Amino acid sequence: MRPSLPAAQVLFETPLATQPAAEPLQRQLHQRLKLAILDGRLAPGNRLPGSRVLAEGLAISRNTVTAAYEHLAAEGYVQQDRQGTRVATLSRPARPRPVRDAAAVPQTARRLAQIQPTAPHADASSTLRPGVPALSHFPLAAWRRAYDQAIRRAGTAALGYGQPTGEPALRTAIARHLAIARGVRCEPAQIVITEGTQEALALCVRLLTNPGDTAWVEDPGYRGAKVAMQGGDLRVVPMRVDAEGLVLAESDWKAQPPRLVYTTPSHQYPAGAVLTVARRLDLIAQARRAGAWIIEDDYDSEFRHAGEPIGAMQGLVPQAPVLYVGSFSKTMFPSLRLGFLVLPEALVAELQTPLQEMLRGGHRYEQLAMAEFVESGQFSRHLGRMRRLYRDRQQALREALTRHLHLPHTIEGGHCGLHLTVRLPASYPDKAIAAAALPYGITPAPLSVFALQPLPQDNGLVLGYGNTSAELFEPLVQRLSQLALAARLTG
Incomplete structure (x- = not known):
């Protein structure tokens, strides 16, 4: 820390810059005073020159000085009274010293150590990159019309927060589409709009687990699911996949019963297997007995290239303990950042209050435009x-x-x-x-x-x-x- 100096020496040592490109004089004076106080050149209790004296010494307007002093006083750097303006007493952090005791240094959460880098993030224009749809083929003109329609209909009313679980129009449109295209059994009230799949997975963890609970994930499998589980301090257990999807033995349920089971049954990511109906029914039955929840990530099953579409596991049996997750990143475009979570009917009432308090409505025009895009038939086309x-x-x-x-x-x-x-x-x-x-x-x-x-x-x-x-x-x-x-x- 520098030794303290008389206020006049600090303030008059160099003139303020007056060239056209310079910052406003008030901001320059404010910064000079603030830095001098923080580094100790102006000591606590030092009286600053009166506004008239300082203005004359710096050849600036007295109003400029007054405004700078008032700004410093509002921030707490100086105190003003009838006797003038004095430097306030501030608690300054000690100089950094060599770290000897790691426990004395603020630490990040231990759970972050589990999250390891995988592949470098590449530009969307790079070739053969997984997970990116055909961006140049997206119907921008039709999307623009849907967006304009949403703005015209909603007006300024959609500038507010909106419902925490999402726009009713979009939740209704999604429920109708899922019933027809994916065989999902749900009502609009069961749907929560999220900012993509990753937020939906993180929400499942926050709503349904406690730190230390066990989560099963496919191995190899979607990295984002593992990160969501690790971020919730869960014990993540990799479960192998084969040509028929997720492999689960009776002994697994006894030895390490899960709270969550993450799976991509219609198109395993990344190997591509379809979870057979026998394994689906067994997974649902075992999860019911164990009190576990299944997360079904249906990330790209809209694009079936041979035969009939593979139906969602969620609709296979009534009241299945399945949370169905989807997004518009593949079917529309990634930067839209719209996804959805379909809650089991049994959880809707219990989770209403937590969802209302944990979430905030947003992206309302995008949601309304997406609803229009679906209901107009543009999405299906x-x-x-x-x-x-x-x-x-x-x-x-x-x-x-x-x-x-x-x-x-x-x-x-x-x-x-x-x-x-x-x-x-x-x-x-x-x-x-x-x-x-x-x-x-x-x-x-x-x-x-x-x-x-x-x-x-x-x-x-x-x-x-x-x-x-x-x-x-x-x-x-x-x-x-x-x-x-x-x-x-x-x-």
Whole structure:
């Protein structure tokens, strides 16, 4: 800390800047005084010059000085009375000293140590990135009309907070769509609008678990689900998946009964398996006996490319202990940040008060526009166009892989969604291949990063075809094949 100096020396040592680009004189004077007080050059109790004296000494307006003094007094840096303006007594933090006792340093939450980095975040324009829809094919003109309609109808009334659980119009539109398209049994009152899937998952954790509870997650599986569970201080237990989806044994329910079970039954992420009806019914029955809740993440099942759509597990039996989660990130566009959570009917009354207190309404025009987009039929027409586009792109990617990926591999992912998973022998390290592809603007995800407890077979690449043109697949796969052969482990 500098030694304290007379106020006049501090204030008159350099003139204030008066050039046209300089900050206003009042702000300059305020900053000079504040910094001098904070670093100790103006000591507590020092009297500052009167406004007239200071104004004359600095060749500025007396009103400018008065305004600066009043601002400092409002912030607590100085005290004003009939005798003038004096520097206030402030508690200053001690100088930083070498850290000897880690317990004396403020710490972040211990749970954060569980959250590990996976793959670098890539630009949406990069190729083969999983999870990105065909942005250039989105009907912006139709969306603009729906948005304009929402503004005209709602006017300034929608500038307020709105209902915490979301706009009634959107909840009604979602309930109708889910009943027809996904076989979900629900009323609008069961739906909570969220800011995407991640908020819906975090809300499930906050509403239904206590720290230390056990949560089962698919392995390999969606990283965001693991982060949501870890953020709630849950004991996260990875459960393996196979060609028929989540694998659960009778002994698992006895040895480590869960409070939550997270699953993607209609299109397992990222391997693509469909959870068989036998396993679905068994999961529901076992969860009922254990008092557990199932989170069904139906992230991209609108895009089924072969056969009839796979129905949601939520509607399989009445009163299933299933919380159904969805979003518009894949069906519309990611930056919309609109998702939804369908609560079991048995929880609606009990959770009303917590939801009213925990949530705040928002994004009202976007919600109203989405409701208009759904009810007008634009949403269904858009989904139809995208299904055809993604079906063609998936087929083109499969053909490119067959022709140009010159190493042992198997293609998984089913006939659904926006990505394919290519399993590779462990001698072709997926992380090294993905890192080598990044400078070329190619951003597949390594399969191994989706596993909490990776096994040798969890090696491969998750290739997104949603936002990559089909004519690019052949040169991209050729490049990946070259990179994979170069990254091959020897010996």
